[in-house]
Amino acid sequence: MKALVYHGPGRKALEERPKPALTAPGDAIVKLTRTTICGTDLHILKGDVPTCAPGRILGHEGVGIVEAIGAGVSGLAVGDHVLISCITSCGRCENCRRGMYSHCETGGWILGNAIDGTQAEYVRIPHAETSLYRIPAGLDEEALVMLSDILPTGFECGVLNGKVAPGSTVAIVGAGPIGLATLLTAQFYSPAQIIMIDLDDHRLAVAQRFGATAILDSSRSDVVDQVKALTGGRGVDAAIEAVGVPATFELCQDLVAPGGVIANIGVHGIKADLHLERLWSANISITTRLVDTVTTPMLLKTVQAGKIDPKRLITHRFKLDEVMDAYATFAEAARTEALKVLIEV
Numbered sequence: 001m002k003a004l005v006y007h008g009p010g011r012k013a014l015e016e017r018p019k020p021a022l023t024a025p026g027d028a029i030v031k032l033t034r035t036t037i038c039g040t041d042l043h044i045l046k047g048d049v050p051t052c053a054p055g056r057i058l059g060h061e062g063v064g065i066v067e068a069i070g071a072g073v074s075g076l077a078v079g080d081h082v083l084i085s086c087i088t089s090c091g092r093c094e095n096c097r098r099g100m101y102s103h104c105e106t107g108g109w110i111l112g113n114a115i116d117g118t119q120a121e122y123v124r125i126p127h128a129e130t131s132l133y134r135i136p137a138g139l140d141e142e143a144l145v146m147l148s149d150i151l152p153t154g155f156e157c158g159v160l161n162g163k164v165a166p167g168s169t170v171a172i173v174g175a176g177p178i179g180l181a182t183l184l185t186a187q188f189y190s191p192a193q194i195i196m197i198d199l200d201d202h203r204l205a206v207a208q209r210f211g212a213t214a215i216l217d218s219s220r221s222d223v224v225d226q227v228k229a230l231t232g233g234r235g236v237d238a239a240i241e242a243v244g245v246p247a248t249f250e251l252c253q254d255l256v257a258p259g260g261v262i263a264n265i266g267v268h269g270i271k272a273d274l275h276l277e278r279l280w281s282a283n284i285s286i287t288t289r290l291v292d293t294v295t296t297p298m299l300l301k302t303v304q305a306g307k308i309d310p311k312r313l314i315t316h317r318f319k320l321d322e323v324m325d326a327y328a329t330f331a332e333a334a335r336t337e338a339l340k341v342l343i344e345v
């Protein structure tokens with residue numbers, strides 16, 4: 001089968017690989033129909049994710065058809081149309097029983113990281129019953145690819161951890177796919193303001209169409225003053241970091257109001273400064289999280305009911321044969337105006 005393989009920092013190739021086989025009773029083999037590229041894949045390619053060894057097939061998002069199931073799988077059948085969660089969970093270990101699937105003792109974020117991923121014709125999914133979601137008939141596959149990772153990530157790490165509430169004020173730093181997924185799902189709670197901050201004019205224009213109440217160019221030196229002006233001098237109740245670099249995490253520390261939350265979503269590769277000399281008395285919380293995907297069934301229902309349309313995040317479409325072009329397009333988003341690139345397998 002064809003697969004996109006990581007070969008160490010800065011190196012990847014589309015190659016022929018053996019089709020995966022069932023290795024444990026709980027496994028399923030899924031024939032991919034659609035997958036996508038994540039900002040996290042770019043972090044891997046930068047060398048930020050040491051658990052991902054050269055030779056790994058990348059990708060942790062996708063939908064497909066169950067091709068084979070292990071002897072221990074009873075809740076799925078061959079031919080089922082399924083959504084692949086970026087998080088693999090056994091459903092039984094202590095962390096899974098706490099709803100913290102991201103730290104499953106035999107799972108977590110392993111797909112396209114510690115085990116081969118979804119940017120391929122087929123993928124092996126361990127703990128298939130608790131890591132795949134059957135797709136209700138009639139739902140649009142393209143929209144559902146956004147539910148593998150970015151929607152639950154924006155919602156759980158940004159909106160839920162950020163305690164977004166009716167009437168609250170929110171700043172989302174970073175208007176890439178994750179920031180925009182956060183913007184879409186924050187609106188479930190009717191915050192009074194959602195201020196989107198980014199360097200990229202196109203992404204800010206998209207954010208405005210997606211419901212941002214204000215858009216700010218983060219290259220301007222007065223961005224903190226602008227947020228203060230929009231919030232009566234207070235700052236925001238939730239400052240959500242959706243980039244993953246020190247400067248944006250530090251900006252969140254300048255934006256958060258007393259009593260507020262800094263909710264980190266970004267994948268950070270290097271340390272960032274924490275200004276406790278200013279924040280120690282501000283009654284703030286700082287949260288971090290790897291998405292648990294515990295909200296995936298709920299998000300599926302909101303998409304099914306038309307409450308949100310994540311398909312709006314898709315800007316480009318490619319075939320698996322063109323995956324190298326898809327990476328180039330995604331990696332140069334400022335020039336290509338790419339948000340999510342969909343890959344048909």
Ligand code: ZN
Nearest residue numbers: 038039040149
């Ligand atoms: Zn992802």
Ligand code: ZN
Nearest residue numbers: 090093096104
């Ligand atoms: Zn587990």
